[in-house]
Amino acid sequence: MSCAFVAGVGMTRFGRFPERFIKDIGAEAVLEAIRDAGVNPAEIEVAYCGHTRGGSTVCQRILNEIGISGIEMVNMEDACASGSAAFRYAYLAVANGMADVVLAIGVEKLSDKIKGVIPPRKDDLEGLFGRIMPSVFAMIAKRHMYQYGTKVEHFALVSYKNHLNAVKNPRAMYRKELSVEEILNSPVICEPITLYQCTANADGAAAAVVVSERKIKQLGKLPVRIAASVLCAGGARVEDWDYTVSLSTVNASRRAYEEAGIGPEDLDVIELHDCFSVAELVHYENLGLCPKGEGARFIEEKRSYINGDVAVNPSGGLLSKGHPLGATGLGQVYEVVQQLRGNCGERQVENARVGLTHTMGGGVSGLESGACAVHILVR
Amino acid sequence: MKKYRPFMKGVIKVKDGGKVALIGGRCSRCGKRFFPRRVYCPACGAEKVNEFEIGGTGIVYTYTVCHVAPPDAEVPYAIGYVDFDGVRVFGKFVNWQERLDIGKEVELIPWKEGVTEEGDELISYRFEVK
Numbered sequence A: 001m002s003c004a005f006v007a008g009v010g011m012t013r014f015g016r017f018p019e020r021f022i023k024d025i026g027a028e029a030v031l032e033a034i035r036d037a038g039v040n041p042a043e044i045e046v047a048y049c050g051h052t053r054g055g056s057t058v059c060q061r062i063l064n065e066i067g068i069s070g071i072e073m074v075n076m077e078d079a080c081a082s083g084s085a086a087f088r089y090a091y092l093a094v095a096n097g098m099a100d101v102v103l104a105i106g107v108e109k110l111s112d113k114i115k116g117v118i119p120p121r122k123d124d125l126e127g128l129f130g131r132i133m134p135s136v137f138a139m140i141a142k143r144h145m146y147q148y149g150t151k152v153e154h155f156a157l158v159s160y161k162n163h164l165n166a167v168k169n170p171r172a173m174y175r176k177e178l179s180v181e182e183i184l185n186s187p188v189i190c191e192p193i194t195l196y197q198c199t200a201n202a203d204g205a206a207a208a209v210v211v212s213e214r215k216i217k218q219l220g221k222l223p224v225r226i227a228a229s230v231l232c233a234g235g236a237r238v239e240d241w242d243y244t245v246s247l248s249t250v251n252a253s254r255r256a257y258e259e260a261g262i263g264p265e266d267l268d269v270i271e272l273h274d275c276f277s278v279a280e281l282v283h284y285e286n287l288g289l290c291p292k293g294e295g296a297r298f299i300e301e302k303r304s305y306i307n308g309d310v311a312v313n314p315s316g317g318l319l320s321k322g323h324p325l326g327a328t329g330l331g332q333v334y335e336v337v338q339q340l341r342g343n344c345g346e347r348q349v350e351n352a353r354v355g356l357t358h359t360m361g362g363g364v365s366g367l368e369s370g371a372c373a374v375h376i377l378v379r
Numbered sequence B: 001m002k003k004y005r006p007f008m009k010g011v012i013k014v015k016d017g018g019k020v021a022l023i024g025g026r027c028s029r030c031g032k033r034f035f036p037r038r039v040y041c042p043a044c045g046a047e048k049v050n051e052f053e054i055g056g057t058g059i060v061y062t063y064t065v066c067h068v069a070p071p072d073a074e075v076p077y078a079i080g081y082v083d084f085d086g087v088r089v090f091g092k093f094v095n096w097q098e099r100l101d102i103g104k105e106v107e108l109i110p111w112k113e114g115v116t117e118e119g120d121e122l123i124s125y126r127f128e129v130k
């Protein structure tokens, strides 16, 4: 496999844009990424587009809008990891020598489709019984509290930190600082998770131009190398599995560390899948940032703050930046690339050199998760 | 005569006297057990997976009470995972108010989920908190 680099990134603001078409939202992010990379649109050889509810041939509709047609285009669905799947396939196309310039797009428009909680599938055993996404993480929270003595305040602290980070991110959906009391006193969604500990469904798009070594040299861009790319489905739960562990996150991150030749201690910045406050807390453990059961201490000691050991979700994360399902993975790539380039202004992580993105997708009865993607980016 | 039908194929058995048992899988090679049953063993890939029945009394592993729901469900409702002799099963609780907690005992009971167009009862299950 040869090296692959991110030459350009683009992202819309995440939020609710009921008056905009999905193709316009997508085109905005793609245009920014192409211009950022400095490539000619005619140089793009393949395009992958991740989305969950965009309907048929979204990639074609977006690219036709700006005058790109006739090339190989593939639309991908892997629930909330759809954008990360598109990014991985762009990486694979370049790393396998199939193309020099590949476009990855993530896009979603939910504001005209879903109000409030996403309805679970009726053909899924657990979905039928009302296993909505916040309940999955509420059950993890209950078990984590039982096994390790974690308190609701610890979960709220995660949400506090991410809202604080989002204040400094002009592309985030919610840019208001919230106190721990406000977070805990907001309406209960699934016990013990309250409203301000849940991500918000959003509209938005993000895109990345992935290129070969030859091309990145020609473009004269700061090379941000994709040092690892892993995507896997969650494993089946057999007998006495531990609900506080995301085994797909553990396995995918260990494989990614090995591929990149680094350890978790080398990471400067992480954008991880904080769909709910408790998710981020357990992913500190799953990603190996701290020992099992010590996620509460990790946030309490502010080790995941922007100026801590490793900045986790400096963008505000899904909790505050917003969660346009299929766009989320590429939104994470956008943030990490801008952090590695030193473009993040007030929320800049000092001298960030190594970054990781982590995206989870979906829920299936009997499986630990639908999908899990981990990418490591290095400058 | 009224007939009983499982609410979902391959998941539940309706027994004489209206009792129910869930259908789990036990691998003939590695011995691992899981619910629901699959064609191949998810742990080792073996093709021979034997059926075994899950039921009786279980222990609550984790749970939550949901205060929001998709439009067709009533709130609040309680859901969670229960261990039946080492096999963890997801379901909905009944008789849970102010009684439900991790470690509590529950009973697997039959539950009428609905009625088919032919008038047959669709039989599902619930966890009744003791």
Ligand SMILES: [Zn+2]
Pocket: B027, B028, B029, B030, B031, B032, B041, B042, B043, B044, B045, B046
């Ligand atoms: Zn087996």
